[in-house]
Amino acid sequence: MIPYPFTYHRAKSLADAQAMLAREPDAKLLAGGHTLIPAMKLRLANPAALIDISGLAELSFVRESGEQIAIGAATTHFDVMTSDIVRARIPALADLVEEIGDPAVRYMGTIGGSIANNDPAADYPAAVLGLGGTVQTTQGAIAADDFFTGMFSTALEEGEIITEIRFPIPRRAAYAKFANPASRYAMVAVFIAEFGKNIRVAVTGAAPCVFRAQEMETALAKDFRPQALAAISISPDGLNSDIHGSAEYRAHLVPVMARRAVAAALARRP
Amino acid sequence: MVSVSITVNGKVHRAEIEDRTLLVYFLRDTLRLTGTHIGCDTSQCGACVVLLNGRAVKSCTMFAAQADGAEIVTIEGLGKADALHPVQEAFREHHGLQCGFCTPGMIMTAVDMIRRKPQLDRTTIREELEGNLCRCTGYQNIVSAIEAAAKQMAEPGA
Numbered sequence: 001m002i003p004y005p006f007t008y009h010r011a012k013s014l015a016d017a018q019a020m021l022a023r024e025p026d027a028k029l030l031a032g033g034h035t036l037i038p039a040m041k042l043r044l045a046n047p048a049a050l051i052d053i054s055g056l057a058e059l060s061f062v063r064e065s066g067e068q069i070a071i072g073a074a075t076t077h078f079d080v081m082t083s084d085i086v087r088a089r090i091p092a093l094a095d096l097v098e099e100i101g102d103p104a105v106r107y108m109g110t111i112g113g114s115i116a117n118n119d120p121a122a123d124y125p126a127a128v129l130g131l132g133g134t135v136q137t138t139q140g141a142i143a144a145d146d147f148f149t150g151m152f153s154t155a156l157e158e159g160e161i162i163t164e165i166r167f168p169i170p171r172r173a174a175y176a177k178f179a180n181p182a183s184r185y186a187m188v189a190v191f192i193a194e195f196g197k198n199i200r201v202a203v204t205g206a207a208p209c210v211f212r213a214q215e216m217e218t219a220l221a222k223d224f225r226p227q228a229l230a231a232i233s234i235s236p237d238g239l240n241s242d243i244h245g246s247a248e249y250r251a252h253l254v255p256v257m258a259r260r261a262v263a264a265a266l267a268r269r270p
Numbered sequence: 271m272v273s274v275s276i277t278v279n280g281k282v283h284r285a286e287i288e289d290r291t292l293l294v295y296f297l298r299d300t301l302r303l304t305g306t307h308i309g310c311d312t313s314q315c316g317a318c319v320v321l322l323n324g325r326a327v328k329s330c331t332m333f334a335a336q337a338d339g340a341e342i343v344t345i346e347g348l349g350k351a352d353a354l355h356p357v358q359e360a361f362r363e364h365h366g367l368q369c370g371f372c373t374p375g376m377i378m379t380a381v382d383m384i385r386r387k388p389q390l391d392r393t394t395i396r397e398e399l400e401g402n403l404c405r406c407t408g409y410q411n412i413v414s415a416i417e418a419a420a421k422q423m424a425e426p427g428a
Contacts, residue, residue, distance in 0.1 A: 001311050008272050008289040008335040030336075037331050038313050041292075050289075052336060078325075102401025104316065104379070107325045108332065184400070 003040035007049040014058055014163065018138060020051045021159050027051050029161065031074050032109035034101070035117050054110070059163060062086060067169050069093075070136075073112025073162040077101070080111060091268065092173035096127050096191065099177050101184070112162040115147070118154050118209065120240065121185040125210040126175065127167070130191030130202030134166045151208035170195050174264035176257040178205075180244055187245055188253035192261040197221055201258060206239050206250045216258055225266070226259035274338040278303065279347025287334055294318045296334035297344060305345035305374050309403070316402030319375035320344050326382035328401070345374035348381065357381055357419040366415030368406035376402050380416045390420040 009027075011017035021027055027049035030036060039045035053059060059074035062083040069089055071080060080086055081097040100106060100114075100123050114124040115135065128135070128144045135142045138161045147155050156162070170193040177189035186205030190213075193200045199220040201213040219228045234254040236247035245253075275284045278301060285300055297303045297320070309317030311330055318330040321343040329342075349355035354362065357380045367373040376399070383398045384390065390398075395413045404412060 002292070002295075003290050005288070005290055008333060010335070010338070033333075033336070034313060034331055037292075037333070041311065041330075050333075054336065102316075103383070103398055104319055104326055104328045104401045105313070107322075107327050 001041040003037075004043060004046045006040075006047055008052065009049060010052045011056065014053070014056060014138070014161065017051050017053050017056075017161060018159070020049075021161070024049050024051075025158065029053055029116075031113040032076065032105075033113075034105050034109045035113065035119070053161075054108075059112070061164075064089060068166045069169060070164050070166045071111055072164050074110050075112075077106035077109045077111070078103075081106065089169050090131070090167060090173065092170075092175050092191070092193070092265070093127050093131070093167065096123050096175040096177075099123055099175070099179070099184075099189075111165055115165065116154060116156060116162055118148055118152055119185075120151055120208050120210075121180075121187075121205045122210075123175075123177070123186060123189065123204065126186075126189055126191040126202045126204040128165060129210050129212060130175075130200050131167045131170060131173065131193050132200055133168070135162055136164045136166065137162050145212075148210050153209075168195065172265045172268045174261045174268070176260035176264060178253050178257055188250050188257050190254065190257040190261045192220070192258065192265055194220075194224055194265060199224065203254055203258075206234075206254055208238075208240065213254065213258065216255075220262065224262065226262045229255050229259050229262070272335045272338075274334055276334065276337050276339075277341045279343060289333070289335060291334045292330055293320070293332050293334045293337050293342075294329040296337075297329060297342070303344050303346050307371055307374055309371065309375075314401070314403065315372070316375040316379060317372050319378040319402065321378055321382060324382070324385070326379045343378075345377060348377065355381070356423050357384070357416070360415040360419035360422065361412070364411050364415040364418055366407065366412045372402060372404045372406075376404065376412055380419065383416065384420045384423055388420060388424050390417060392417060 028047035030050040030052045059072045061072040063070045064085045086094045133144045173193040175191045178187045188205045191202045199217045201216045204210045234251045236251040239247035239250045241247040272289045307317035309315035313331045320329045
């Protein structure tokens with residue numbers, strides 16, 4: 001399959017990419033390309049130009065500063081998953097990244113690309129929302145709670161480029177994913193992070209956009225054990241329904257995966 | 271058009287190509303290296319896997335322009351018919367292929383897998399093969415071949 005013609009540019013720096021994007025508003029940024037290129041091959045996407053920001057050293061890093069980890073937007077899944085800092089400080093994040101795609105995809109795909117795309121069944125949005133991360137862009141900082149605005153949509157403005165994502169380090173956290181057996185995308189997956197009395201529960205795959213399950217957060221703040229979720233059910237209203245599973249099925253899966261995530265978080269030493 | 275300079279199997283190739291040329295088409299149509307296959311064309315099957323600076327990636331899911339300045343190894347660069355790479359030899363020995371269509375991608379994935387994880391058990395091999403599909407073998411002999419190759423390559427002097 002061959003995409004429509006376009007012009008390829010390789011950015012030499014973030015500033016260079018910004019200038020190119022300003023000159024060519026119909027251009028798209030190319031990071032790992034593992035969503036964009038398949039879409040272009042199917043001719044579902046037809047950008048006039050691509051600005052390649054993969055391999056920009058200034059966008060590819062994992063750094064620890066105080067009680068946060070900062071990950072550059074063009075850092076590949078492989079580099080996050082194998083980062084000693086991530087494995088030591090937020091092992092649940094490394095676990096989540098290991099669930100994305102397959103080894104070849106993880107060599108190319110990037111964190112910035114994943115969250116900018118905001119696929120309803122993607123893994124990374126659950127970590128960014130579940131940990132209460134901050135998305136730093138060329139225009140400013142966006143809290144995770146404000147970033148994911150709907151199916152395939154985010155708070156990013158035209159020409160705005162994600163530069164890094166900052167994650168607060170939780171006492172403990174875990175990700176429990178029920179993967180579609182064919183695509184390995186999340187049917188439902190839940191990321192739970194415990195920051196002492198502050199609990200965050202993020203659900204991906206179930207709805208058109210990642211969301212927080214606040215009733216579960218309140219219950220887990222009182223009692224951080226799987227049993228605390230026993231009485232909580234999720235309404236199927238507004239959840240995804242497709243050939244892989246009905247909204248009722250997904251609604252049932254949310255507390256199941258949440259309980260598994262709590263059990264997995266408890267199995268870690270805080 | 272875009273100019274690229276890509277090292278493939280140790281040889282530098284310079285070419286003027288359409289910007290939209292996927293790496294797999296550059297390898298197959300421009301360089302006539304047809305060992306790299308196109309299977310699903312939707313980034314799932316792994317028949318097109320090549321090594322990009324040592325990392326096993328899907329050449330149907332990147333543009334040749336992205337590989338400008340990079341080093342690529344394809345199945346043709348791995349071994350020769352009379353001097354097979356240990357992974358190729360293990361696939362032959364353990365009957366790790368039937369029709370052979372997926373085999374180049376399987377072997378390139380295996381080479382990268384063994385480099386990263388020299389101690390491979392069968393469960394890990396199966397997890398690592400998630401991005402490579404085979405419609406013939408049922409995977410048993412592919413897993414056996416990779417397991418044997420990893421053991422052989424770990425031996426001193428291998």
